[in-house]
Amino acid sequence: MIRMNLKVLVLLLCAAVLVTLSLWTRCGEVMLASKSRRISGQAADWDTGNKKVANGQDTHGAEAVDHGGSSDLQGYEEIDCHINGEYSIGCRKEGGEIYLPFSFLHKYFEVYGKLATYDGYERFEWSHSYSKVYYPKGKYDSRGVFMYFENYNVEVRDRVKCVSASEGVPVSTQWESQGYYYPTQIAQFGLSHYSKNLTEPEPRRTLLEDAERDLLAHWVVPNGASVSRILDSYTGSHVVQFSIPDSVTSGVSLKLDHVLDFVLSLNFRLAVNSSFTVVLQSREKRDQIFQLHYICSDLTISAQDQHVYHGIGRCGHTQPWRKLTRDLVVDLHKGLVYQNKPKRKLSRSKLKVIGLTFHGSGHLDNLTLSTSEHLSQFYDAAQWLVRHQDSSTGGWPNPVRRRVAPAMADLEPGWYSAMGQGHALSVLARAYHHSGGDNLYLNSALAGLRPFDVASSNGGVLASFLGRIPWYEEYPTQPASFVLNGFIYALLGLYDLSVVAPSASQQATQLFRQGMVSLKQLLLLYDTGSGTTYDLRHFTLGTAPNLARWDYHATHVNQLLLLATIDHDPLLTATAERWIGYMSGKRAAHN
Numbered sequence: 001m002i003r004m005n006l007k008v009l010v011l012l013l014c015a016a017v018l019v020t021l022s023l024w025t026r027c028g029e030v031m032l033a034s035k036s037r038r039i040s041g042q043a044a045d046w047d048t049g050n051k052k053v054a055n056g057q058d059t060h061g062a063e064a065v066d067h068g069g070s071s072d073l074q075g076y077e078e079i080d081c082h083i084n085g086e087y088s089i090g091c092r093k094e095g096g097e098i099y100l101p102f103s104f105l106h107k108y109f110e111v112y113g114k115l116a117t118y119d120g121y122e123r124f125e126w127s128h129s130y131s132k133v134y135y136p137k138g139k140y141d142s143r144g145v146f147m148y149f150e151n152y153n154v155e156v157r158d159r160v161k162c163v164s165a166s167e168g169v170p171v172s173t174q175w176e177s178q179g180y181y182y183p184t185q186i187a188q189f190g191l192s193h194y195s196k197n198l199t200e201p202e203p204r205r206t207l208l209e210d211a212e213r214d215l216l217a218h219w220v221v222p223n224g225a226s227v228s229r230i231l232d233s234y235t236g237s238h239v240v241q242f243s244i245p246d247s248v249t250s251g252v253s254l255k256l257d258h259v260l261d262f263v264l265s266l267n268f269r270l271a272v273n274s275s276f277t278v279v280l281q282s283r284e285k286r287d288q289i290f291q292l293h294y295i296c297s298d299l300t301i302s303a304q305d306q307h308v309y310h311g312i313g314r315c316g317h318t319q320p321w322r323k324l325t326r327d328l329v330v331d332l333h334k335g336l337v338y339q340n341k342p343k344r345k346l347s348r349s350k351l352k353v354i355g356l357t358f359h360g361s362g363h364l365d366n367l368t369l370s371t372s373e374h375l376s377q378f379y380d381a382a383q384w385l386v387r388h389q390d391s392s393t394g395g396w397p398n399p400v401r402r403r404v405a406p407a408m409a410d411l412e413p414g415w416y417s418a419m420g421q422g423h424a425l426s427v428l429a430r431a432y433h434h435s436g437g438d439n440l441y442l443n444s445a446l447a448g449l450r451p452f453d454v455a456s457s458n459g460g461v462l463a464s465f466l467g468r469i470p471w472y473e474e475y476p477t478q479p480a481s482f483v484l485n486g487f488i489y490a491l492l493g494l495y496d497l498s499v500v501a502p503s504a505s506q507q508a509t510q511l512f513r514q515g516m517v518s519l520k521q522l523l524l525l526y527d528t529g530s531g532t533t534y535d536l537r538h539f540t541l542g543t544a545p546n547l548a549r550w551d552y553h554a555t556h557v558n559q560l561l562l563l564a565t566i567d568h569d570p571l572l573t574a575t576a577e578r579w580i581g582y583m584s585g586k587r588a589a590h591n
């Protein structure tokens with residue numbers, strides 16, 4: 001989940017806040033008071049008159065001048081606030097009111113605040129939580145946008161090492177720094193691109209070469225090398241064939257001057273040891289040149305100085321045609337991060353593509369630069385899921401050890417997640433729909449249901465609350481953890497499959513219905529009266545509850561609001577509304 005952290009901002013501001021608040025209050029009073037009262041250079045008397053410090057001196061004497069302020073603005077006294085009989089902090093007393101520093105309130109109550117200015121008018125904005133509620137625009141559509149994932153940008157997250165050029169999907173470093181394929185994240189990558197396809201403006205596409213017309217592009221071909229246009233027997237279309245003997249050091253290249261569109265796509269077949277390089281230039285500093293090398297290798301990513309290397313996997317003339325879709329700016333950014341270069345955001349408007357060079361030999365077609373290629377990236381995720389599913393269990397293994405809580409046994413590499421399975425179903429259901437019914441996706445989705453019927457103690461994702469209420473575990477721990485958001489994501493996946501393939505997936509329908517019953521039975525166990533818990537470890541481990549931080553709480557709310565569009569049980573809406581109230585400080589009534 002995205003973590004929005006305002007703390008840093010808050011800490012910077014809080015020092016200034018108390019002063020600002022008192023100035024603001026005082027100025028307001030001064031203005032109100034000015035018609036009828038003496039206000040200048042006088043000991044103020046405009047409220048309770050309770051203005052004396054302990055030693056009897058007037059607050060507006062020398063002390064106020066020492067602070068360098070106008071005496072009108074200094075109508076307060078320093079006072080100790082003794083907190084729960086345990087420690088003291090500096091507060092201020094003004095009239096009958098006591099003012100506490102916001103930095104203290106921030107830490108004590110975990111509330112957030114910032115100074116904001118509108119047309120020169122400054123005010124302090126207090127918020128109880130930092131997350132956003134997404135109200136569904138209509139009934140949830142399993143063929144449409146997935147939740148609000150059009151706002152997600154999975155590949156730019158810090159915990160994504162890069163997008164693999166051999167698989168076209170993100171490589172995670174969340175739980176293991178060398179990087180691994182995390183099915184949940186890959187599915188989220190697919191769902192975000194699917195959703196962006198439905199919500200973003202049409203991309204601009206520039207076809208650089210498709211070999212159909214006279215060579216569209218002006219290839220620069222060194223002596224001894226060749227570029228030709230041939231009819232490819234496998235695809236039945238014209239393609240470009242190129243060949244550069246070992247003795248020739250430069251490749252065949254295109255000079256470009258292309259701005260704004262940084263998603264490169266092409267079909268290719270390359271011989272062993274071939275590669276291609278995209279050259280990017282900074283539009284501000286023209287001597288700043290970056291080279292993105294796509295090489296025939298299993299390497300994930302490597303980089304040195306201005307050179308970034310992504311492995312596109314094994315090559316060879318016997319390999320089938322492949323399609324590659326690369327976001328060049330993401331690739332460059334990951335290469336800089338790889339070298340611990342400053343992670344400042346690379347702006348698309350400050351770069352341009354100035355060249356493209358192929359080395360070795362091979363064939364290529366449909367060379368294109370676009371604003372985006374969301375559906376290609378979506379299908380990269382869907383196909384990854386099809387290729388990497390365990391055919392005997394139907395699961396997508398998580399290849400890392402995971403400790404959920406110290407008192408729970410570690411999950412050993414290879415565990416399945418109901419959230420990962422469910423997200424995969426959401427991807428595959430959409431791929432099945434969008435592809436016009438390709439059974440490759442449907443069969444994979446149907447197999448993906450199997451772990452839902454296998455106990456979490458036995459390699460599946462099914463747990464049981466008190467031996468009676470079935471639950472699909474995001475983390476199949478012993479004892480069970482009952483993570484709420486992962487369970488609801490699993491429900492959405494089951495629902496998606498049951499909607500796009502109703503007759504084939506009666507099992508999905510049945511698992512969804514069973515899960516909705518469980519959800520309604522257990523939902524209120526997560527309600528603390530002022531927020532929610534992330535899981536039920538307080539029940540299964542007998543420890544303190546694991547409170548959901550606000551972004552997870554907001555996820556709970558957003559999920560309930562979405563479910564409420566497909567299931568009209570008032571429990572869902574009523575609970576969502578109460579939980580929304582918690583985000584602005586409302587609490588359940590006490591006795």
Ligand SMILES: *[C@@H]1O[C@H](CO)[C@@H](O)[C@H](O)[C@H]1NC(C)=O
Pocket residue numbers: 196197198199200201202203372373374375
């Ligand atoms: C979405 O996909 C369709 C093809 O299904 C394509 O025509 C359209 O340009 C894409 N739009 C975006 C914003 O990616």
Ligand SMILES: *[C@@H]1O[C@H](CO)[C@@H](O)[C@H](O)[C@H]1NC(C)=O
Pocket residue numbers: 272273
């Ligand atoms: C590929 O490159 C490696 C390392 O440079 C070399 O040993 C190998 O002979 C090359 N293979 C071909 C087919 O050129």
Ligand SMILES: *[C@@H]1O[C@H](CO)[C@@H](O)[C@H](O)[C@H]1NC(C)=O
Pocket residue numbers: 232235237239267268321364365366
């Ligand atoms: C290039 O794109 C066209 C149109 O989509 C397609 O028919 C052709 O097969 C593609 N070329 C290759 C080599 O895949």
